[in-house]
Amino acid sequence: MAEKKHSRRDFIIKNATGGIGALLAPTLLAAGGASAAPAIAETLSSKPAILGGSPAWSESRWPKWPRWVPETDEPKVLDVLRSGVWSRAGVVTEFEKEWAGAIGTKRCLAVVNGTNALVVALSQMGVGAGDEVLVPPYTFISTVTAVLSNNAVPVFVDIDPATYQMDPAKIEAKITPRTKVILPVHIMGLPVDMKRINAIAKKHKLLVLEDACQAHFAEIDGKRVGSFGDAGCFSFQNSKNLPIGEGGAIVSNNDQLIDKCFSYTNLGNPYGTAIGSVGTGSFMQGTKLRFSEYQAAVGLAMLKRLDQETTIRNENAAYLSQLLKDIPGLVPQKTYPDATRSAFHLYAMRYNADAFRGLKRDDFLKSLRAEGVPCSSGYTRLNVQPFLAQTFGTQTYRKIYSKKELDIATYNKNNHCPENDKLCSEAVWFTQNMLLAERSDMEFIAAAIKKTYNNADQLKASLK
Numbered sequence: 389m390a391e392k393k394h395s396r397r398d399f400i401i402k403n404a405t406g407g408i409g410a411l412l413a414p415t416l417l418a419a420g421g422a423s424a425a426p427a428i429a430e431t432l433s434s435k436p437a438i439l440g441g442s443p444a445w446s447e448s449r450w451p452k453w454p455r456w457v458p459e460t461d462e463p464k465v466l467d468v469l470r471s472g473v474w475s476r477a478g479v480v481t482e483f484e485k486e487w488a489g490a491i492g493t494k495r496c497l498a499v500v501n502g503t504n505a506l507v508v509a510l511s512q513m514g515v516g517a518g519d520e521v522l523v524p525p526y527t528f529i530s531t532v533t534a535v536l537s538n539n540a541v542p543v544f545v546d547i548d549p550a551t552y553q554m555d556p557a558k559i560e561a562k563i564t565p566r567t568k569v570i571l572p573v574h575i576m577g578l579p580v581d582m583k584r585i586n587a588i589a590k591k592h593k594l595l596v597l598e599d600a601c602q603a604h605f606a607e608i609d610g611k612r613v614g615s616f617g618d619a620g621c622f623s624f625q626n627s628k629n630l631p632i633g634e635g636g637a638i639v640s641n642n643d644q645l646i647d648k649c650f651s652y653t654n655l656g657n658p659y660g661t662a663i664g665s666v667g668t669g670s671f672m673q674g675t676k677l678r679f680s681e682y683q684a685a686v687g688l689a690m691l692k693r694l695d696q697e698t699t700i701r702n703e704n705a706a707y708l709s710q711l712l713k714d715i716p717g718l719v720p721q722k723t724y725p726d727a728t729r730s731a732f733h734l735y736a737m738r739y740n741a742d743a744f745r746g747l748k749r750d751d752f753l754k755s756l757r758a759e760g761v762p763c764s765s766g767y768t769r770l771n772v773q774p775f776l777a778q779t780f781g782t783q784t785y786r787k788i789y790s791k792k793e794l795d796i797a798t799y800n801k802n803n804h805c806p807e808n809d810k811l812c813s814e815a816v817w818f819t820q821n822m823l824l825a826e827r828s829d830m831e832f833i834a835a836a837i838k839k840t841y842n843n844a845d846q847l848k849a850s851l852k
């Protein structure tokens with residue numbers, strides 16, 4: 389039996405093609421994963437799946453998302469459904485207390501989604517007509533539409549090319565007398581450089597709102613993001629690391645701010661420190677964005693697994709980065725030195741087509757998908773999308789701002805973000821559920837990429 393095992397190891401090392409084979413084989417053996425290595429070697433030696441070869445993996449084998457465990461997740465949800473108390477009540481309050489405690493803030497307010505969490509937080513931080521809010525260009529559209537929903541103007545601060553986050557070194561050049569809030573985004577779930585941003589905000593007497601919608605349980609020096617600014621916002625949309633279908637939350641240590649947000653989302657009715665005359669009705673203009681009891685019940689079920697799942701994502705992301713480091717042309721997103729934990733809502737990297745002998749990014753993605761590895765190109769250039777010009781052309785904006793201020797050509801020139809432009813042409817994304825697979829499954833991602841690299845010339849010729 390020992391001789392058979394020895395022969396298998398020789399087979400692995402002998403047949404694993406190229407640099408990644410040399411990396412994978414000893415790693416597999418050390419981890420006790422030798423059973424996967426023959427499949428890795430076979431994958432590396434076969435022709436690309438998109439050209440008729442065998443796929444490295446099956447897309448159906450990646451963990452499904454969201455996860456639902458009936459025996460542990462359903463009792464509280466069923467209790468809520470059977471109670472007939474479905475509007476906001478005690479279960480929502482329970483979820484808010486649990487989420488505030490998990491993030492490390494004094495208060496939490498749950499709302500219908502992350503987009504409206506941002507809208508509400510900005511409005512109650514005093515952002516309105518004539519104000520400017522500093523935002524990054526590499527983010528989901530909601531970061532910017534939340535600013536526009538408050539009749540303010542988003543001012544784009546270009547990214548740090550290594551981390552994809554708002555670059556603190558570029559912030560002060562964008563500050564004007566109209567600047568009210570800095571809105572950094574912990575994009576992909578990797579922490580922003582909050583220490584530098586908070587220092588800049590303090591210097592210029594600005595407020596900070598963290599968009600942590602993708603960053604559940606990410607940490608800086610052991611402290612969770614969302615707790616560094618004047619307030620933080622989270623999303624619980626179906627793809628998020630804590631999925632509820634739809635949902636969002638505002639967290640803060642500022643009682644007055646959260647009370648105002650509560651009143652605003654509850655039709656302007658008095659609450660907490662935001663008290664008007666009892667019985668006289670709403671004391672402020674508001675809207676209705678209340679969270680439901682069954683949403684909160686789902687959130688409480690998902691929260692039980694979030695910490696463990698976050699650990700798994702970090703471990704698998706680190707392993708995948710180790711496997712990819714010797715493949716030319718791939719540079720994973722980096723974290724700042726004080727980031728002690730990431731959420732990895734997405735695993736992102738840059739793709740250099742020249743290193744793959746001119747194989748276009750779109751064809752690289754097609755090859756990986758054919759190998760059973762889901763992937764995408766990520767965000768397009770947010771700061772030049774048509775919705776900005778459309779908003780500037782509305783009657784509301786024309787009444788607030790001058791024609792010069794709303795000139796979209798000048799706006800685009802002033803908000804040009806060259807580092808973001810480059811990233812949008814190079815990025816490759818993997819979704820967070822893939823990082824919940826087995827450690828050995830990361831090897832199949834690496835093998836699919838290496839096979840694409842080895843056959844780049846053939847792919848380039850065939851996929852014209």
